[in-house]
Amino acid sequence: MESWIDYWSNDTQFASHAHKAICYQATFEDLKPYIKDSDIVLDFGCGEALFATQLSQHCEQLFLYDKAQPILDKLSFSESSNIHVTHNYRDLKFLDVVLISSVSQYLTKLELKQTLQELLPLMSANGQIIISDVIPPKNSMIKEVIDLMGIAIKYKFLFKAIFKMAISYFGKYYKIRKQQPLTKYNYDGFKEMMQSPDLEISLEKINLGLNQNRLTFILHKVKI
Numbered sequence: 001m002e003s004w005i006d007y008w009s010n011d012t013q014f015a016s017h018a019h020k021a022i023c024y025q026a027t028f029e030d031l032k033p034y035i036k037d038s039d040i041v042l043d044f045g046c047g048e049a050l051f052a053t054q055l056s057q058h059c060e061q062l063f064l065y066d067k068a069q070p071i072l073d074k075l076s077f078s079e080s081s082n083i084h085v086t087h088n089y090r091d092l093k094f095l096d097v098v099l100i101s102s103v104s105q106y107l108t109k110l111e112l113k114q115t116l117q118e119l120l121p122l123m124s125a126n127g128q129i130i131i132s133d134v135i136p137p138k139n140s141m142i143k144e145v146i147d148l149m150g151i152a153i154k155y156k157f158l159f160k161a162i163f164k165m166a167i168s169y170f171g172k173y174y175k176i177r178k179q180q181p182l183t184k185y186n187y188d189g190f191k192e193m194m195q196s197p198d199l200e201i202s203l204e205k206i207n208l209g210l211n212q213n214r215l216t217f218i219l220h221k222v223k224i
Helices: 004-010 017-034 052-056 069-074 109-122 141-155 158-169 172-179 187-194
Strands: 040-044 061-065 083-085 095-101 123-134 199-203 215-221
Touching: 004 069, 004 172, 017 052, 017 095, 017 123, 017 141, 040 052, 040 109, 052 061, 052 083, 095 109, 109 123, 109 187, 109 215, 141 158, 158 172, 187 199, 187 215
Parallel strands: 040 061, 040 095, 061 083, 095 123
Antiparallel strands: 123 215, 199 215
16 A cells, blocks of 8 residues: 555645745745744755755754655755755754644654654754644545635636646545545644643644645743
8 A cells, every 4th residue: 555655755736836836935934933043953844845945044054854765865955055964863963943844644643743752852952843734623625625726726826726636536645545544633632642741832823834724833842
């Protein structure tokens, strides 16, 4: 059975290159207020890392990681830059910001919890993990389609969005989604899953990215 990692290694749910660029840029713009020039940042699930160069200008060091190995292998940046592709995020230390954007839905709850438990010891004292583009339980597949149509109309790629949805419906995406449904969270359910007295978890007023019917959670270590 094909996994989500296999799918993302070879395919995309973006309707076009313009759609992809718009999504990455929106996430970058929303992320900027959370970043300081002195920060060490990890983009966990970086995908094609389209805003890496921009983001690197707002932080001290930027590390990129993705579980889809073929995507990670394609990333290349100058050795003199402050951008580093890592194949083992567990070796990193003193991370100030970890971005996990549009990833949580493709992991089981156990996988996400284990990932967060691995990341927390790598964080600096004031570090924060930003989990964005989280799909809430109220969002059905129909709701997601309507949201995409709204974005497509606003940014003028409606025809390409309809064409992409038709291909997805009869292709791998919906087959995998039936076999491995997307994981969804509301704020209370996410807090209950983590169940840690050492964590402060907040729900942001806006989601980082285009889709404001999704959620963003922030994890901080409790200050002693």
